[in-house]
Amino acid sequence: MAMSVEAMPVKTMSVTPLSPALGAAITGVDLRKALDDATVKAINDAFDRYIVVVFRDQELSEADQVRAAGYFGKVHIRRRPANGRTPGGEYDTPFMMVTNIVENGKPIGSFGDGEMWFHHDTSYYPQPHRATFLYAMKLTSSGGETCFANMYKAYENIPQPLRDRLEGRKVLQVHDYKRRERIDLGKVGVANIQHHEQPIIITHPATGKKALYISRLMSARIEGFSADESEAALEALFDISEDPAIVYEHEWRLGDLVVWDNWASIHARKDFPRDEPRLMRRCTIEGRALGF
Ligand code: OGA
Ligand code: MN
Numbered sequence: 001m002a003m004s005v006e007a008m009p010v011k012t013m014s015v016t017p018l019s020p021a022l023g024a025a026i027t028g029v030d031l032r033k034a035l036d037d038a039t040v041k042a043i044n045d046a047f048d049r050y051i052v053v054v055f056r057d058q059e060l061s062e063a064d065q066v067r068a069a070g071y072f073g074k075v076h077i078r079r080r081p082a083n084g085r086t087p088g089g090e091y092d093t094p095f096m097m098v099t100n101i102v103e104n105g106k107p108i109g110s111f112g113d114g115e116m117w118f119h120h121d122t123s124y125y126p127q128p129h130r131a132t133f134l135y136a137m138k139l140t141s142s143g144g145e146t147c148f149a150n151m152y153k154a155y156e157n158i159p160q161p162l163r164d165r166l167e168g169r170k171v172l173q174v175h176d177y178k179r180r181e182r183i184d185l186g187k188v189g190v191a192n193i194q195h196h197e198q199p200i201i202i203t204h205p206a207t208g209k210k211a212l213y214i215s216r217l218m219s220a221r222i223e224g225f226s227a228d229e230s231e232a233a234l235e236a237l238f239d240i241s242e243d244p245a246i247v248y249e250h251e252w253r254l255g256d257l258v259v260w261d262n263w264a265s266i267h268a269r270k271d272f273p274r275d276e277p278r279l280m281r282r283c284t285i286e287g288r289a290l291g292f
Contacts, residue, residue: 013039015046015053019248022150022265024050031058031068031257040071047072047131048207051264052148052248055257058135065135065257065281066094072131072259073285098134098280109279116179116269118149118242119217121262121284123173124194129262130206131285136256138279143272146250146258148265151211153246154237155201158212162236163201168292170197170223171214171234178217185220197223202290204263212241213290215266241266263290 013028024046029039047053060068069075075094097109122128134146158166174183176193183193200222202213216238222230249270250258260267262284272278 013042015042015050017050018052018054018250021153021246021248022051022148023054023248023250024052025054025056027056029055031055031060032064034067035071043071047259047261051150051152051261052250053259054250055259056253057255058257059255060135060257062095062281065133065283068257069094069131069133069259069283069285076129076284076286094283096282098282099138099278100274101138101277101279111179111269113272113274114179114269115271117181117215117217118147118238118266118268119215120173120213120266122287123198123213123215123218124175124196125287126196127287127289128198129284130287132260132262133283134256134258135281136252136254136258136279137281138277139252139254140272140276140278143270144252144278145270146252147268147270148248148250148260149241149243149267150246150248151213151241151264151266152204152209154212154241154243155210157240157243157246158237162233165233166200166222169200169225171200171219172196172221172223173198173218174220175218180217182216183220190220195220198290199292201292202263203292205288205290206261207264209264211264212237213263214238214241216242242268262287 016025018025066075077092077094079092098111099109100113101108121132174193174195176183198213202211204211214237219234222233
């Protein structure tokens with residue numbers, strides 16, 4: 001009996017690496033539809049392996065994005081600030097807009113204009129988020145690329161003598177809403193800003209692999225080192241972590257949903273024209289405490 005073409009499943013998921021550093025494009029998946037368990041498992045396997053996964057040409061409502069994020073873990077709900085509007089509904093929302101758009105003199109989202117240095121999201125929390133999702137809704141005519149560094153490879157690239165000195169140590173991670181400057185703890189009291197000590201080298205809870213856990217924007221001080229020793233070691237680690245050989249640079253297209261493993265990677269944003277709007281809808285997956 002002849003089978004109609006329509007009856008045959010035509011789309012199957014495929015995973016295509018994006019660079020030698022990390023990253024894979026996942027195609028053949030329409031995130032407007034609920035996915036079966038086998039597909040969800042294949043996506044998570046690709047995520048653990050490639051650290052960053054990119055779904056192109058998606059047309060996602062807020063509900064679609066939340067459902068898609070839910071395949072990766074528990075979606076974090078942001079508490080609605082008492083003083084302002086939060087995109088995503090009248091109540092507490094999973095969303096934050098990453099944008100430079102200002103309406104009636106007020107930014108409608110976070111992270112404003114221009115370059116952002118390499119960082120982990122929420123490394124200054126006791127339980128840093130597992131993953132972050134950015135969905136591209138408005139893009140500038142140039143710039144605004146997001147760069148991702150593979151922190152498993154960064155760990156492997158630490159010279160052995162330095163690695164030995166870092167073993168079992170913690171690093172103070174801080175956040176003061178800066179995008180492109182290090183925080184001077186001599187000037188800003190650590191008690192006045194968000195901060196948490198984390199292992200410098202973590203064991204990734206999902207993959208069991210070791211990853212370097214520092215970033216130029218947020219890592220302030222290595223525990224147990226003198227100020228000079230700490231600065232020298234951190235400078236060396238920043239360079240190792242930003243080595244172009246372990247970085248993938250994502251050039252955005254409208255409709256991209258990019259998901260990053262926020263324990264195994266750091267990310268940075270390149271500059272872009274300030275007079276053009278850029279708008280990304282962001283949500284995250286809850287994390288857990290990170291151990292040595
Ligand atoms: C973020 C972030 C980078 C970008 O949302 O956490 O760092 O390219 N965004 O906007
Ligand atoms: Mn970020």
